Amino acid sequence: MSTPAPVQVGSLTLGGNRPMVLIAGPCVLEDLDTACRIAETLQEQCGRLGIPLIFKGSYDKANRTSVNAYRGPGLEEGLRILAQVKERFGLPVLSDVHEVSQIDSAEQVLDVIQIPAFLCRQTDLLVRAGRSGKVVNVKKGQFQAPWDMKHVVGKLASTGNEQIVLTERGASFGYNNLVVDMRSLLIMRQLGYPVVFDATHAVQLPGGNDGSSGGQRDYVGALSRAAVATGIDGLFWEVYEDPDCARCDGPNSLYLRDLPRLLAPLLEIDALVKRL
Known part of the structure; x- marks a missing residue:
């Protein structure tokens, strides 16, 4: 399998046959204190394991199932929270953009601009x-x-920007269900850019809870092991202190306390596949 050219995110490197990177954090930002607690715990856990970390958190989830669903603190407050996380913990930060107009503000804070799955074909946004x-x-x-x-x-490369990462999050498989074709990870990696596997969204059941999405977090570990065995460059996990109390994507998010147990065998697989 071809080795993607490395992409630099702050002091971290994605691709280039480097050790995998973890992109992790809450689905949606709630408040500064919660974001900082999660970031601090993630930093401690990843530091002990020696895994590079990018903190993620959405300031606005514009594609919620119901009009009444919590969307986040919004652009201005969300970017303020992410800027604080970045300053306090020295972590690179990632969030979604949904409109061209958001990028003027987002690019002042974010290290990684994320294009949501539903918008991956939007030419102007890309x-x-x-x-x-x-x-x-x-x-x-x-x-x-x-x-x-x-x-x-x-579309992205037409701007002269080669700092591109592609993320797999599953494909629609009938109603309220997703399935992961592991070949997708290999196919996209052949395009020459780092590939990440979003394991927590892969077990989401879109709209499956009558007004919100369901999920099956019990399968995140197994799917992650399979994906890491293909040689991917990073994993994407959404995490909470108590996912059952999360305001967004709780059913498919992981408990923070479970991360060391889940990550340890993945690092061994990553090292074996890449012969690190």
Whole structure:
């Protein structure tokens, strides 16, 4: 399998046959104290295990199932929270953008601009994200074939920005269900850019809770092990102190306390596959 060119995120490197990176944090930001507690715990856990960490948290989830669902603190407050996390803990930060107009503010704070899966074909959004000069992580749409991501890459690369990361999060499989085709990870990696596996969204049951999404977090570990065995460059996990009390994506998110147990065998697999 080809080795993607490395992408630099602060002091971290994605790709280039380097050890895998963990992108982790809450699905949606709630408040500064919660974000800082999660970031501090993640930093301690990843530091002990020696795994590079990018903190993620959405300031706005614009594609919620119900109009009454919690969306987040919004652009201004959400970026303020992420800027504080970045300053206090020295972690690179990632969040989603949903509109071209958001990027002017987002690029001032974010190390990684993320394009949500439902928007992965939006040309204007991709081009503006590329022009930011930031690392751009694109979630592959649930409707998108992995080989068609070459056109997404082409839109970003047309701006001269080669700091591109592609993330697999499962494909629609009937109603309220997703399935992961592990071939997708290999196919997208052949495009020459780092590939991340979003294991917690892969076990999501979109709209499956009558107004919100369900999930099956019990399968995150197994799917992560399978994905890491393909040689991916990073994992994407959404985590909470108590996912059952989370305001977004709780059923498919992991308990913070479970991360060391889940990560330890993944690091061994990663080292074996990449012969580190």
